[in-house]
Amino acid sequence: MEPAEKKLKAMEPQPYHQIGNGNSNTMDVEQQQKVMEPQPHHQTGDENAEDALIHSSDPLHPANHISDLCRRFYTLGWVTGTGGGVSIRHGDHIYLAPSGVQKEMMRPTDMFVMDYHTKQYLRRPLVLKPSACTPLFLAAYTHRNAGCCIHTHSQWAVLITLICEAGLQPDPAHPDTPTAVFSINEIEQIKGISRGGAGSSEIAEGGRKLGNLGFYDTMRIPIIENTAHEEDLKGELEKAIEAWPETCAVLVRRHGVYVWGKDVAQAKTQAESLDYLFQLAVEMHKLGLKWVS
Ligand SMILES: CSCCC(=O)C(=O)COP(=O)(O)O
Ligand SMILES: [Zn+2]
Numbered sequence: 001m002e003p004a005e006k007k008l009k010a011m012e013p014q015p016y017h018q019i020g021n022g023n024s025n026t027m028d029v030e031q032q033q034k035v036m037e038p039q040p041h042h043q044t045g046d047e048n049a050e051d052a053l054i055h056s057s058d059p060l061h062p063a064n065h066i067s068d069l070c071r072r073f074y075t076l077g078w079v080t081g082t083g084g085g086v087s088i089r090h091g092d093h094i095y096l097a098p099s100g101v102q103k104e105m106m107r108p109t110d111m112f113v114m115d116y117h118t119k120q121y122l123r124r125p126l127v128l129k130p131s132a133c134t135p136l137f138l139a140a141y142t143h144r145n146a147g148c149c150i151h152t153h154s155q156w157a158v159l160i161t162l163i164c165e166a167g168l169q170p171d172p173a174h175p176d177t178p179t180a181v182f183s184i185n186e187i188e189q190i191k192g193i194s195r196g197g198a199g200s201s202e203i204a205e206g207g208r209k210l211g212n213l214g215f216y217d218t219m220r221i222p223i224i225e226n227t228a229h230e231e232d233l234k235g236e237l238e239k240a241i242e243a244w245p246e247t248c249a250v251l252v253r254r255h256g257v258y259v260w261g262k263d264v265a266q267a268k269t270q271a272e273s274l275d276y277l278f279q280l281a282v283e284m285h286k287l288g289l290k291w292v293s
Contacts, residue, residue, distance in 0.1 A: 050123040053093065054108045062088040062095035063108035065264060069150075070097065074104035076275070078152035084256060087137035088148045088264060092116045094141065098128035116141065132230035136237055136258055143241045144248075146260035148267035156278035157257040161223050163285050165253060173218065181244075182251060183292045184277055185218040192273030193219050194248050194266065218292060220244065221274070223251040249274055 054063035069086050073079045079086075085103055088095045096112040097103060112130045113123040119138070121130070131137075133151050140149040160182050173183070184190065195217075196210035213219055222244045224236040233252060240250045248270050249259040259274055261267030281291045 050113075053113045053123050054111050056108075060264075061108075062090045062093075063111045066095055066097055066111065067106045067108060069264070069268070070103040070106055073150075073152065076152075076154070078150075078154050078271075078275075079103040080153070083153035084151045085131050085133050086148070086150050087131070087133070089116065089141050089146065093122065094137070096134055096137065097131050098125065099131045101128070133258075135231050135234040139234060139238050139241060140258065140260035143238060144260055145262070146267070147263040149258060149260040150267050150271045151256060151258050152271060152275070153256040154275050154278065156275055156282055157251060158254060159282045160278040161251050161253040161255075163282065164223055173220075180223050182221045182223060182278075182281070183218050184281055185292055186215060187277060187280065187291070188215060189273050189276050189280070190217060190219045191215065192276075193270055194261070195246055219277070221247055221249050221251050221257075223253055226253050226255045 056064060058064065059068065066086050066088060070079050073084065073086070078084050082100050082102060085097045087097070092115060094114040094116055096114060097106055098110050098112065101110065110125055110128060111123070112121060112125065112128075114121050114130075114134075124130075136151065137149040140146040164180075164182050190213045193213050194210065195213055222240040224233065224240050227233050227236075237250050237252075237258065241247070244250075248261065249257055251257045257271075257274065257278075259267060259271040261270050284291050
């Protein structure tokens with residue numbers, strides 16, 4: 001190979017199972033050596049059937065879409081340093097990223113696929129572990145019938161939990177638990193948030209269409225405490241989902257936020273609107289302005 005050709009080849013992104021990431025949570029030295037040896041493609045047997053789950057020329061196929069979204073979210077600081085992630089539910093199939101990998105470098109071949117009903121993996125890349133966020137994503141699918149769940153480590157999300165922790169912006173509607181919720185109103189971007197938790201097309205009891213929040217509504221996002229291990233957040237996240245039937249997100253103190261929607265578009269736009277509101281509130285706080293009346 002000519003030197004210029006070699007240089008170009010080295011610049012091409014490689015699937016995770018070919019490069020490793022040095023993250024001990026994912027691949028130790030022994031595992032990395034193991035991936036150099038010829039191996040069966042996957043653990044579960046029918047290679048062609050498994051590959052059909054992740055190979056598609058459609059950029060919106062979940063295996064392609066998750067990789068693409070993570071590259072975009074990386075530039076926003078949402079999934080840097082391997083933190084955060086995205087999961088998509090596609091019919092009965094749940095697509096999940098691997099754990100501890102550089103999320104912006106993922107390829108469709110790195111994806112895990114789980115059956116929604118049995119919770120069994122239909123596809124499991126051999127040398128990778130499924131995201132530690134999996135139980136949290138499943139909670140959004142099970143309890144909110146979500147079609148997509150996004151977890152960010154955005155610094156705006158973390159900062160807003162710290163400001164609420166300091167008790168500087170108690171919510172008048174919840175005086176007993178002033179630090180357990182982030183509330184904001186009278187900001188236009190609130191209209192980007194659905195009223196019903198999973199989707200604006202949902203119909204509430206009595207036939208009322210839920211739609212999105214209005215300018216004078218108060219958006220409330222519960223905050224749960226962080227745990228040493230991501231998967232241990234599941235119980236508190238489920239409790240928060242139950243206690244706040246209108247929320248489309250749960251903040252995790254000193255960690256980030258989980259946001260879901262009925263489909264990728266709704267989860268993504270809600271994550272964007274929330275990040276905007278978190279940032280705005282942090283900046284308002286710096287200026288001594290209140291964000292809830
Ligand atoms: C520095 S990331 C710590 C783990 C975490 O909070 C996270 O969101 C990523 O989990 P994953 O298992 O998907 O890598
Ligand atoms: Zn996280």
